[in-house]
Amino acid sequence: MNLCATMTLEDKEVFQMPEQKEDHLPSAIRLLERRREFSEVKQALATKKEEFQLKMERLKQRRVELERKELQFKESREKFDKFLQENDQKKNRAIKKAKEERIIKKEKDKEIEILLEECENLNMECKRTKKKQDAYMMYNAFMLKTLSATKEFNETRDIIARYETLKSTYNDLWEANQINQEMIENIKQNDARKTQEKNNEILGYDKQLSTLLMSLETCQNEALFLESKWSHIWKTTSQAAAKSQQIKMATLNMFNVIKAHQRKLTPEDITTLQQLDHIRIFGEDLITITKTISNPEHHRQEEISVAR
Incomplete structure (x- = not known):
């Protein structure tokens, strides 16, 4: 990686173009200058190419040597791994055996403890049973006394x-x-x-x-x-009916006076409206007669204008 980086930097230095000349030089001189620069660049490129090939050859040789050493290291590592694996297997077998022995010892110790505990429990149960037996002897004596005292059982x-x-x-x-x-x-x-x-x-x-x-x-x-409203309506209706009756009586009296004054035959079943109509006509005639009597000259002129 370092060689490649060095070569890249050197190539960049080789391919750097020379500084530009002044623009006032003739074109032929500039062309010759360009050709000279190109030949220099080409020669430098060829030199760098040879150096690159030499470096690649040395790198190839080094790579072969590294592969050979890597193969030797791999073989040595495999042998060492195999040695370590055998040692680990032996160690694991020894640890497993010791562990199994410890487990067996613990199980045996546990069984011994269980048996001792059961033995202790049996002794305690035996003592409790003996106490119960001693306590129940009193009830047995009581039962025997009961049997001897009664004939039912x-x-x-x-x-x-x-x-x-x-x-x-x-x-x-x-x-x-x-x-x-x-x-x-x-x-x-x-x-x-x-x-x-x-x-x-x-x-x-x-x-x-x-x-x-x-x-x-x-x-x-x-x-x-509603009752108060009905009473008011009934009262109002009664008053209106009374007024209507009074009007009818007054109209009938006036009609009878006019009838007696005119001395005309009129039907007996005439209505109040018809009576009022007769009264109206009579009033109009009376007003006309009154005006004629009070102003005969004016009445004569009206008759002349009507005649015309």
Whole structure:
């Protein structure tokens, strides 16, 4: 790598172009100068090429020598690795054997400890059994006294059987009592739940009742308002009817006066509007007559203008 780097730097130095001459030289002189520089560069390149070939040859020889030494080193390393591997195998076998022996020793020691512990436990169990036996001798004496005192039981096992029966009966009764207690608790829970549901229903009905009472009060207020409005309408209608009746009576009286004054035959079933129409016509005629009497000259001119 260093040789290649050195050669690269030298080649760069060889191929550096000479400095440019001044531009005022003639072209022929510049051409000759260029040719001279080219021949110098070519000669330097050939020299460098020969040097490069020599260096490559030396590198090749060195490479062959390195490969030979590398092969020798590889063979030596393989032999050494094989030697180390054999030593490791021997060492591993020795370690494995020692480890197995230690494991066997530990297992044996553990078995000895277990056996010693079991022996100790058996001794303790034997002592406890002896104590129980001594304690139960009192009950045996009591059972023998009971058998001698009563004729109901013939043997000790009969007393034990009776005790087991009573104990079983007690357990059954206790379980039945537990079941009954659970049933009672369930009934209480159901009763409480139903009571809560009924209370909720009562609250709902109370809310509905409050709503209905409010609606009833609203309806009553509306009814009172409508009754007062109806009373006002009835009063107004009654007053209007009375006024209408008064107007009809006044109209009929005026119509009868006009009828007596005109002395004309009129139908009997004439309506109030028709009577008012007759009164209007009579009034207009009366106004015309009054104007004629008060201003006859003006009336004559009007008759002349109407005639024309």
